Amino acid sequence: LNSVPSQSSIEKITHLQPPKLLLVEDDEDLKFIIEDVLLSKGYEVIAVTNGIEALEKLSGFAPDLIISDLMMPHMDGFTLLQRVRNSPNIGAIPFVIITAYTSNQEARRARELGADDFLVKPFTADDLLTLIRTRLQRSQSIYIFNTREAHLQTVLMLANVIEARDEETHKHVERVQKLAVGFGQALGWGPDKTGILEIGSVLHDIGKIMVPRTILNKRGPLNKTESELIRQHPYNGARMLTGVTHLAPAIPYVLYHHERWDGQGYPFGLASDHIPIEGRMLALVDAYDAMTSNRPYRAGMPHDQAVREIIEHRGTQFDPTLTDQFLQVIANHTGA
Ligand SMILES: [Fe+2]
Numbered sequence: 001l002n003s004v005p006s007q008s009s010i011e012k013i014t015h016l017q018p019p020k021l022l023l024v025e026d027d028e029d030l031k032f033i034i035e036d037v038l039l040s041k042g043y044e045v046i047a048v049t050n051g052i053e054a055l056e057k058l059s060g061f062a063p064d065l066i067i068s069d070l071m072m073p074h075m076d077g078f079t080l081l082q083r084v085r086n087s088p089n090i091g092a093i094p095f096v097i098i099t100a101y102t103s104n105q106e107a108r109r110a111r112e113l114g115a116d117d118f119l120v121k122p123f124t125a126d127d128l129l130t131l132i133r134t135r136l137q138r139s140q141s142i143y144i145f146n147t148r149e150a151h152l153q154t155v156l157m158l159a160n161v162i163e164a165r166d167e168e169t170h171k172h173v174e175r176v177q178k179l180a181v182g183f184g185q186a187l188g189w190g191p192d193k194t195g196i197l198e199i200g201s202v203l204h205d206i207g208k209i210m211v212p213r214t215i216l217n218k219r220g221p222l223n224k225t226e227s228e229l230i231r232q233h234p235y236n237g238a239r240m241l242t243g244v245t246h247l248a249p250a251i252p253y254v255l256y257h258h259e260r261w262d263g264q265g266y267p268f269g270l271a272s273d274h275i276p277i278e279g280r281m282l283a284l285v286d287a288y289d290a291m292t293s294n295r296p297y298r299a300g301m302p303h304d305q306a307v308r309e310i311i312e313h314r315g316t317q318f319d320p321t322l323t324d325q326f327l328q329v330i331a332n333h334t335g336a
Contacts, residue, residue: 022046031049034047051080158203196249237255280318
């Protein structure tokens with residue numbers, strides 16, 4: 001069996017690959033400065049000096065964002081933009097134009113060709129970084145939104161496979177999903193964050209696929225090896241999602257849902273707000289559903305008793321502030 005994962009492997013999982021940027025700028029000084037600023041912020045940058053070189057790079061490299069000057073020799077920014085937008089594989093990549101001035105005509109033409117933003121010279125490093133950050137976040141949320149339904153179906157299928165192996169979790173995933181989304185909304189989370197929450201809550205136990213059925217469904221107490229194997233499910237689940245771009249944002253739910261406020265949880269034994277909020281909130285939802293649902297060998301606890309249990313573990317197992325907020329949600333949820 002693997003032991004508990006190291007800090008560096010957590011880093012690898014929780015920090016996704018750095019965004020990749022293609023910079024197209026014929027002014028060597030400006031190109032060097034921009035590249036330097038972007039590299040210093042951890043972006044991966046490929047820099048070229050005109051549209052033709054950019055297209056060559058793009059044949060083997062799909063950046064998350066293209067930043068291009070307009071006036072350049074050989075192929076200008078307009079032509080590059082047009083060529084990018086007409087290519088099926090790279091056509092949707094956000095495109096930011098750097099320009100010395102914006103005439104209305106020029107801006108309109110760039111918009112018509114599908115430019116996403118303008119960066120007007122002279123600009124500061126802050127202007128540049130803010131624009132890139134905003135644009136990358138925006139394109140990620142559009143991507144998540146557009147593909148949300150399709151992903152959710154795939155994800156539900158995966159979750160159903162896990163449920164089918166586990167006698168205890170009948171409909172658990174679906175209830176956790178509904179309750180978690182209600183909780184997220186009550187916390188004031190927007191559609192982006194709630195969309196990721198929805199995927200995270202459905203997939204939170206996906207790592208259990210690595211646990212043999214006999215252990216998963218064992219009635220008696222588990223021996224040390226067996227319980228160690230079960231305790232690896234958050235980490236194994238997170239590892240499974242690491243390479244999947246559209247599911248990776250849900251990793252914190254998978255990885256941290258068994259951490260405890262007092263540091264006695266797993267896999268890392270993180271305490272208090274060192275536990276990402278995704279884990280702290282899902283821990284409440286997961287525990288409430290586990291307590292109130294029926295099992296093959298016992299009936300579920302009544303709502304009031306589960307509430308008392310949660311209150312009793314407020315500040316030890318659960319984040320105290322989130323506990324109070326969650327209790328309000330389930331009070332409304334059950335109509336009690
Ligand atoms: Fe779990």
